[in-house]
Amino acid sequence: MPMSVLVSPATPLDLRSDTVTRPSTAMRQAMALAEVGDDVLDGDPTTAALEAWTAAALGKERALFFPSGSMANQAAIWVHTTPGTEVLCDAESHVYHWEIAGAAALCGVQCRPVRGESAVFRAADLRAHIRTPSIHAPEPSLVCLENTHNGAGGVVTSVEEMRDIQAVAREHALPVHLDGARLWNAATALQRPLAHLAACADSVMVSFSKGLGAPVGACLAGSADIITRAHRVRKRFGGGMRQSGVLAAAALHAAQHHYDRLAEDHASARYLAQVVDGAGRARVVAPDTNIVMIDLPQPRAAAVVARARERGVRLTEWHPARIRAVTHLDAPAGAVAEAAALLRQTLEEVLA
Ligand SMILES: *Cc1c(COP(=O)(O)O)cnc(C)c1O
Numbered sequence: 001m002p003m004s005v006l007v008s009p010a011t012p013l014d015l016r017s018d019t020v021t022r023p024s025t026a027m028r029q030a031m032a033l034a035e036v037g038d039d040v041l042d043g044d045p046t047t048a049a050l051e052a053w054t055a056a057a058l059g060k061e062r063a064l065f066f067p068s069g070s071m072a073n074q075a076a077i078w079v080h081t082t083p084g085t086e087v088l089c090d091a092e093s094h095v096y097h098w099e100i101a102g103a104a105a106l107c108g109v110q111c112r113p114v115r116g117e118s119a120v121f122r123a124a125d126l127r128a129h130i131r132t133p134s135i136h137a138p139e140p141s142l143v144c145l146e147n148t149h150n151g152a153g154g155v156v157t158s159v160e161e162m163r164d165i166q167a168v169a170r171e172h173a174l175p176v177h178l179d180g181a182r183l184w185n186a187a188t189a190l191q192r193p194l195a196h197l198a199a200c201a202d203s204v205m206v207s208f209s210k211g212l213g214a215p216v217g218a219c220l221a222g223s224a225d226i227i228t229r230a231h232r233v234r235k236r237f238g239g240g241m242r243q244s245g246v247l248a249a250a251a252l253h254a255a256q257h258h259y260d261r262l263a264e265d266h267a268s269a270r271y272l273a274q275v276v277d278g279a280g281r282a283r284v285v286a287p288d289t290n291i292v293m294i295d296l297p298q299p300r301a302a303a304v305v306a307r308a309r310e311r312g313v314r315l316t317e318w319h320p321a322r323i324r325a326v327t328h329l330d331a332p333a334g335a336v337a338e339a340a341a342l343l344r345q346t347l348e349e350v351l352a
Pocket of ligand 1: 068070
């Protein structure tokens with residue numbers, strides 16, 4: 001057996017998330033040299049450059065920089081809805097599970113979780129969840145999509161399926177918001193331009209701090225009218241940033257240098273899935289992108305995560321019987337291969 005050289009307790013590999021990446025030297029250089037101004041007063045040139053780049057890449061009129069994807073999602077919900085209405089979103093979506101009921105607390109709307117037969121809801125599932133108008137029931141105001149879908153394991157929704165969903169939304173005059181924190185991964189897997197996916201929604205959030213590896217930041221893109229209103233609510237949420245060019249430079253660097261390499265993360269995820277599948281009767285959801293979900297035959301995720309950590313492989317306990325591993329910029333293929341072998345052993349031991 002070959003000696004482990006890349007992954008050990010002293011040199012762990014962190015596969016908990018693609019948010020763990022650290023800014024590279026070149027990225028830090030871009031940040032240090034960024035031209036800046038006061039973005040709240042009269043504009044920051046590097047932030048403006050990032051916003052223009054993002055709007056063009058997504059095929060939207062305008063884009064607006066946000067400190068986080070969560071704030072951008074909440075601003076979009078605020079723009080599209082009125083209090084007392086409901087947002088139709090996937091039952092396992094980020095806006096429903098991981099934004100601490102922001103839609104309710106900040107926008108006064110309720111989330112209506114949509115669940116379908118497949119991992120991510122489809123057009124027919126959405127149709128089945130749109131209520132017959134009644135003075136006793138909340139009116140729907142927005143459809144929220146997530147692509148790739150994190151909770152389902154980085155699952156990609158095709159452009160055609162997104163168009164079908166958009167068509168159902170339009171029949172009911174509902175706007176569509178796309179949580180595209182990992183839209184980069186979806187476009188890579190589908191080999192389609194980002195704009196084809198973005199065209200299926202009125203507003204789109206993309207994150208720079210997931211697979212692209214920037215330290216922080218997201219953009220919301222849409223029509224000039226949507227972005228003007230989002231700008232006002234960003235201020236209200238406390239998201240006005242001054243010399244934000246330092247952060248925008250990192251995001252711009254990430255988009256221009258790290259987008260092209262995402263297919264490597266997808267290949268590493270497929271390799272990891274192949275090695276681990278079946279170990280200790282665990283079942284791996286075949287990954288579309290960079291997220292690998294490992295389903296255990298018993299609720300022993302905490303024990304597997306703890307044992308893997310002792311060996312230098314860091315993972316997330318998603319549910320008591322589900323573990324998540326995510327490949328990224330700071331997880332080279334060779335290290336992922338070693339981690340896969342270590343994880344296989346760990347599953348066999350813990351689940352024996
Ligand atoms: C990470 C994530 C967000 C939120 O982004 P933050 O910048 O961490 O607030 C939103 N949606 C999805 C699908 C995500 O994975």
